Amino acid sequence: MNSHLARLKPYPFERLRTLLAGVSSPAAPIPLHIGEPKHDPPEFVIAALLEAIPDHLGNYPLVLGLPALREAAAGWLQRRYGLTHIDPETMVIPVNGTREALFSFAQAVIDPGTDPTVVLPNPCYQIYEGAALLAGAEPVYLSLTPDSGYCGDLDSIAPAAWNRCQLLYLCSPNNPTGVVLDESYLARVMELADRYDFVVAGDECYAELYLDEDQPPPGLLQVCRNLGRDNYQRCVVFHSLSKRSNLPGLRSGFVAGDPDLLKDYLAYRSYHGCAVPNATQVASAVAWGDEAHVIANRAAYREKFAAVVPRLTPVLPVEQPPATFYLWLAVGADEAFTRDLFQATGVSVLPGSYLSRPTPGGDPGAGRVRISLVAPLDQCRTAADRIAEFVTATRWRQTRGKP
Numbered sequence: 001m002n003s004h005l006a007r008l009k010p011y012p013f014e015r016l017r018t019l020l021a022g023v024s025s026p027a028a029p030i031p032l033h034i035g036e037p038k039h040d041p042p043e044f045v046i047a048a049l050l051e052a053i054p055d056h057l058g059n060y061p062l063v064l065g066l067p068a069l070r071e072a073a074a075g076w077l078q079r080r081y082g083l084t085h086i087d088p089e090t091m092v093i094p095v096n097g098t099r100e101a102l103f104s105f106a107q108a109v110i111d112p113g114t115d116p117t118v119v120l121p122n123p124c125y126q127i128y129e130g131a132a133l134l135a136g137a138e139p140v141y142l143s144l145t146p147d148s149g150y151c152g153d154l155d156s157i158a159p160a161a162w163n164r165c166q167l168l169y170l171c172s173p174n175n176p177t178g179v180v181l182d183e184s185y186l187a188r189v190m191e192l193a194d195r196y197d198f199v200v201a202g203d204e205c206y207a208e209l210y211l212d213e214d215q216p217p218p219g220l221l222q223v224c225r226n227l228g229r230d231n232y233q234r235c236v237v238f239h240s241l242s243k244r245s246n247l248p249g250l251r252s253g254f255v256a257g258d259p260d261l262l263k264d265y266l267a268y269r270s271y272h273g274c275a276v277p278n279a280t281q282v283a284s285a286v287a288w289g290d291e292a293h294v295i296a297n298r299a300a301y302r303e304k305f306a307a308v309v310p311r312l313t314p315v316l317p318v319e320q321p322p323a324t325f326y327l328w329l330a331v332g333a334d335e336a337f338t339r340d341l342f343q344a345t346g347v348s349v350l351p352g353s354y355l356s357r358p359t360p361g362g363d364p365g366a367g368r369v370r371i372s373l374v375a376p377l378d379q380c381r382t383a384a385d386r387i388a389e390f391v392t393a394t395r396w397r398q399t400r401g402k403p
Contacts, residue, residue, distance in 0.1 A: 007133045011126060012354035019335060019351070020342055027346035030383040034350070035175065035325065035372045039246040039300055042293045049250075049283035056278035063266060063275045065094035065254075072285035073239070073254045080207075081222035085230050090259040093266055094276040094284070097251040098205045098238040102169070103131040105236065105255070108268035109167050109199050112136025116166040121152055123176055123356035123365040125203065128169040137166065141357050143364045150179040150328075154188060156361075165198040173206040173217050176355055176370040177328045178321020180210070186223040193234045199261060202237040205253070208244040208294050210323040211302055217323055221257060232257040236265075243325075244294055245287045252276060252284040301325050304373040304380045311384035315391040327371040328352070334369050337396065344394075345386035 010018075016033060064070075070088035077086050086092070095101035102125070110116055110132070118132035122141035132139045140161045142152035170189065172181035193200050202220035210217055224232045240253035255262065269275075276284075305320060308327070312318050317330050331337040334351035342348050349369040356365025373380050390396070 002134065004134050004136065008130055009126070012350060015354050016338070016348070016350060019339055020348070023339060023343050025343050025346040027344075027386065029346040029348065030375055030379050030386075031348050032371045032373070032375060032380075032383055033348040034374070035243075036248055036374055037243055037246040037325075038374045038376065039297060041246045041250075042287065042290070044290070045245065045247065045250075045283050045287045048286040049279055052279040052282035056282070059278055061275040061278045061281070063093075063269045065092075065276060066278060066281045066285070069094050069254075069276075069281040069285040069288075072288040073256065076288045077221065077256060080216070081219045081225070083221060083225055086221075086256065087259065091232070091262060092254055092256045093262055093269070094281055095238075095253050095255055096274055096276055097242060097248075098203060098240040098253045099127055100251070100274060101238055101253065101255050102127050102201065102203060103134075104268065104272055104274070105201055105238075105265060106131035106135045106137070106167055108265045109261070110135035110137050111166065114166075115164055117161050117164040118167045118169065119157060119161070119165050119198075120169040121171055121174065122359065123352060124169070125171060125175055126355070128203075129357075132167070138164075139357075140165070141359050143359055143361060144174070144177055144179070145361075145364050150174065150177040151181055151185055154185075154192060162192065162196040162198075165196055168193070168198055168200050169203065170200060170220070171203040171206075172220075173204075173209065173321075173323030175206065175324060176326050176350075176352070176365075178324040178326050180217040180322050183218050183223050183226065186218065186220055187227060190224065190227060190229070190234070198234070199258075200235050202235065204237050205240040206243055206324045207239065209298060209301060209325055211298075211305060211320075212322065213295070213298065215322070231259065234258060234261075236261055241284060241287050244297070246297060247287065250280060250283065252280050252287075300377070301373065304377055307377060307381050308373060308384040311381070311388050315388045325373045327373070329369050329371060330367055331369050332367055332396065334365075334367055338369060340394070341387065341390055344390050345383075347383045347386050 070092045074086045074088040116137040118137045120128040236257035242248040352365035352368030
């Protein structure tokens with residue numbers, strides 16, 4: 001067996017099941033621990049999928065994907081980010097959701113015989129770490145702390161680690177903090193990438209979940225364009241329909257960026273055997289071409305934040321994020337809070353330490369919980385009321401300590 005498998009950590013939701021094993025609650029459960037969208041998927045996408053199935057079950061899909069989907073993805077990138085050049089033939093590849101691609105991209109990029117590092121945010125989506133470990137690289141953690149505005153201080157990474165870096169994962173808007181990296185930060189990332197010769201993987205799967213309709217988050221390729229990097233050198237971005245269009249079960253996304261990187265990544269994928277089914281691609285092209293359902297989706301999440309935040313603010317320090325559907329709350333002992341909250345109220349949240357790693361400077365996830373506002377609006381209201389009542393009744397902040 002691959003010896004690197006022994007280095008993998010248990011997945012956060014596996015740890016949560018262990019934590020809550022044997023714990024029961026008299027209240028009806030409200031799951032807010034997982035970022036799985038529960039809004040209705042667009043009916044027109046379902047119709048396109050059903051219509052396409054009979055015509056495509058008899059054909060193997062191409063790894064490069066159907067021209068219609070690549071063109072739809074490229075067109076969306078041009079409209080969303082104002083890109084002047086995005087060639088659907090060489091700069092876009094369909095993938096089976098961002099999770100699959102974020103993992104496999106590292107396997108294609110990393111040269112394990114050179115003592116490489118992969119720099120990744122801390123806390124983060126655990127796929128980044130697993131991808132680094134199984135590619136034979138050493139993870140280097142960029143802590144997302146209040147002092148750095150939850151962006152991560154790039155200067156906190158030692159030059160020796162940057163010198164060995166072959167891949168940097170970014171997540172903006174960020175899971176779990178909801179923070180958006182601004183253009184100056186992304187421009188600094190590109191300066192470091194040029195100086196130290198590494199690739200930047202921009203996980204932008206939450207790019208369409210932002211609260212201010214007039215301030216969409218900037219994207220990595222957009223910043224490259226503004227810097228005159230029209231070929232998006234060293235950069236690949238990852239986008240998905242899971243959050244944008246409430247289609248997590250469709251497993252459909254795309255990667256886009258540097259054509260030289262994508263040429264080699266396409267060669268890797270041709271052996272990886274992970275082409276996106278053609279019917280899925282047909283439906284996906286339709287989804288990328290429509291914005292009305294995405295605007296409505298943002299409005300629904302905006303309504304949830306408006307309902308939940310005022311209910312929690314009197315009892316917990318709440319920082320409303322500019323994007324995503326998460327709240328990143330400081331609660332003290334995160335595992336104890338999660339267990340006791342579930343037992344008392346039936347509301348399940350995720351301990352922040354399950355998404356982070358200890359470092360010499362501390363564990364940036366410890367003492368926090370992530371709440372996913374994915375449940376229906378009435379359940380989010382009820383959950384917020386239960387959390388507030390629990391904190392008040394148990395005097396949690398006073399009795400269990402502050403983070």
